[in-house]
Amino acid sequence: xxxxxxxxxxxxxxxxxxxxxxxxxxxxxxxxxxxxxxxxxxxxxxxxxxxxxxxxxxxxxxxxxxxxxxxxxxxxxxxxxxxxxxxxxxxxxxxxxxxxxxxxxxxxxxxxxxxxxxxxxxxxxxxxxxxxxxxxxxxxxxxxxxxxxxxxxxxxxxxxxxxxxxxxxxxxxxxxxxxxxxxxxxxxxxxxxxxxxxxxxxxxxxxxxxxxxxxxxxxxxxxxxxxxxxxxxxxxxxxxxxxxxxxxxxxxxxxxxxxxxxxxxxxxxxxxxxxxxxxxxxxxxxxxxxxxxxxxxxxxxxxxxxxxxxxxxxxxxxxxxxxxxxxxxxxxxxxxxxxxxxxxxxxxxxxxxxxxxxxxxxxxxxxxxxxxxxxxx
Numbered sequence: 001x002x003x004x005x006x007x008x009x010x011x012x013x014x015x016x017x018x019x020x021x022x023x024x025x026x027x028x029x030x031x032x033x034x035x036x037x038x039x040x041x042x043x044x045x046x047x048x049x050x051x052x053x054x055x056x057x058x059x060x061x062x063x064x065x066x067x068x069x070x071x072x073x074x075x076x077x078x079x080x081x082x083x084x085x086x087x088x089x090x091x092x093x094x095x096x097x098x099x100x101x102x103x104x105x106x107x108x109x110x111x112x113x114x115x116x117x118x119x120x121x122x123x124x125x126x127x128x129x130x131x132x133x134x135x136x137x138x139x140x141x142x143x144x145x146x147x148x149x150x151x152x153x154x155x156x157x158x159x160x161x162x163x164x165x166x167x168x169x170x171x172x173x174x175x176x177x178x179x180x181x182x183x184x185x186x187x188x189x190x191x192x193x194x195x196x197x198x199x200x201x202x203x204x205x206x207x208x209x210x211x212x213x214x215x216x217x218x219x220x221x222x223x224x225x226x227x228x229x230x231x232x233x234x235x236x237x238x239x240x241x242x243x244x245x246x247x248x249x250x251x252x253x254x255x256x257x258x259x260x261x262x263x264x265x266x267x268x269x270x271x272x273x274x275x276x277x278x279x280x281x282x283x284x285x286x287x288x289x290x291x292x293x294x295x296x297x298x299x300x301x302x303x304x305x306x307x308x309x310x311x312x313x314x315x316x317x318x319x320x321x322x323x324x325x326x327x328x329x330x331x332x333x334x335x336x337x338x339x340x341x342x343x344x345x346x347x348x349x350x351x352x353x354x355x356x357x358x359x360x361x362x363x364x365x366x367x368x369x370x371x372x373x374x375x376x377x
Contacts, residue, residue, distance in 0.1 A: 035100040039093035046086075049096050053082040117356070123349035130345055138350035147330070152354065154244055155331045158315055159358075162251045163308040167301065169252065170259025174267055175289070177260075187264070191257035198254065198317035205250045206322050209236040237323055244329050250318050255311065259304045266300035267293060299373045306366040313359050332358075 008016055034052050037045055057074035085095040127134050142148035170190075177186045193201060210220030211233040218224040223233040236246045270293055278288045294301075316333035323329045325338060336351040 031100055035097045037093075039091065039097060041092065046092065049085060049093065050082050053078040053085070053096065120349045120352050120356075123345055124353045126346050126349075128344045128346050134346065138346045139354075141347060142350055142354070147328075148335075150328050151325075151330045151332055151335045151351075154329065155313060155355075155358070157244060158248055158251070158312040158331060159309050161245070161248050162255065162312040163305050166252045166255040166308050167259050167263075167304050169256045170261075170304070171263050171301075173256070173260040174264035175293075178264060178267060187260065190260050193254045194257040196254070198250075198315075199321050201250055201254050202318045202321035205246075205253070206237075209246060209322075211235050237329075238327050240328050243323065243327055247318055247322055247329060250322070251312060251315060255308045259308065262300055262304050263297060266297035270296035299369065302366065302369045306362050306369075309362050310359055313355060313362075 008019060011019070034048070037048055054075055055078075057078040058071055061071045061074040081095065081099060086092060088094045123130055124138055125133060125135060142152070173187075173190050177183055177190075180186070196204070207219065208221045209223075210218075211223045212218050212220070214227070214232055218227050218233060220233075222236065226232070226234060237243050274292050274296070275288055278292050283291065314333055315331055316337065319325055319329060319331050319334045320337070325331075325334045330338070332351050332355045336348050336355065339345075339351060340348040
């Protein structure tokens with residue numbers, strides 16, 4: 001692999017592209033060819049499967065310039081796959097085809113998620129250089145330092161405020177704008193912030209919050225309005241703890257459009273017959289909304305809340321762009337980056353593990369809710 005990449009780097013850029021695409025297509029065609037042959041009966045196809053089960057893992061690990069023991073282990077795994085394929089109740093070739101289709105996704109998940117998670121967890125118990133095991137020292141440092149505790153509490157505050165307010169605001173827009181004159185125009189205005197990156201939104205709101213001395217001309221929108229009203233400029237990004245709330249407003253502004261679109265689509269999916277039956281029974285508008293509409297969109301509400309909650313836990317761009325964590329506004333993702341820049345890899349990994357532990361229950365809850373909805377259907 002190293003020699004191939006070195007050779008590829010010597011070629012012109014325009015020549016590299018078709019070669020990479022050609023190699024990728026060749027591998028895909030070969031996999032599909034083998035998967036097509038896999039279910040067929042006969043000694044010839046059994047031999048082809050046996051060779052593929054052994055040669056493919058050996059070749060892939062060898063191409064990656066891995067250790068000898070890893071190459072040998074890959075060969076044994078290939079033999080195990082061939083044995084399982086022969087013993088399969090669904091017929092020879094079933095396990096081979098199943099693994100062939102799943103292998104690319106499993107490899108990507110392992111390389112991009114499982115292996116980094118394990119490495120980060122191990123690093124969280126090591127010192128800053130990763131050369132010595134220090135146990136829970138990094139976690140103890142986080143929860144004994146005022147700045148570390150403040151960082152965790154700020155993250156919790158983001159999760160408590162941003163998802164709830166965004167969902168309520170999005171639901172209100174979806175209910176009151178639905179079927180109104182100019183519905184599409186109003187929805188476009190509300191959804192437009194979703195087209196802006198977090199960094200772009202942060203820059204916009206940084207100008208909104210900007211303050212200057214009382215005797216100077218204000219360039220921040222909010223402070224200009226305050227001065228026109230006869231007040232004094234407010235340092236929105238410096239005054240604690242309202243500076244954290246000021247940052248949360250940016251995420252709410254962005255995510256409200258996301259909540260509105262999903263909830264509006266869910267409301268349109270509520271059967272009209274149920275609403276009409278409730279109206280005939282004398283239910284008021286609020287009773288129809290609380291007893292018919294809300295239960296009908298419960299699954300969508302859960303998805304919106306959990307999605308925005310995860311976004312709130314992982315928020316980084318807004319804090320980094322607007323305050324860089326100054327004045328007690330840092331969150332776990334920002335502090336993770338800060339500690340890594342300060343060459344404290346162990347503490348950075350510890351923050352990452354804490355963030356993972358906080359995200360995991362939300363992901364599990366979301367998955368269980370989706371499973372329950374599928375069972376009901």
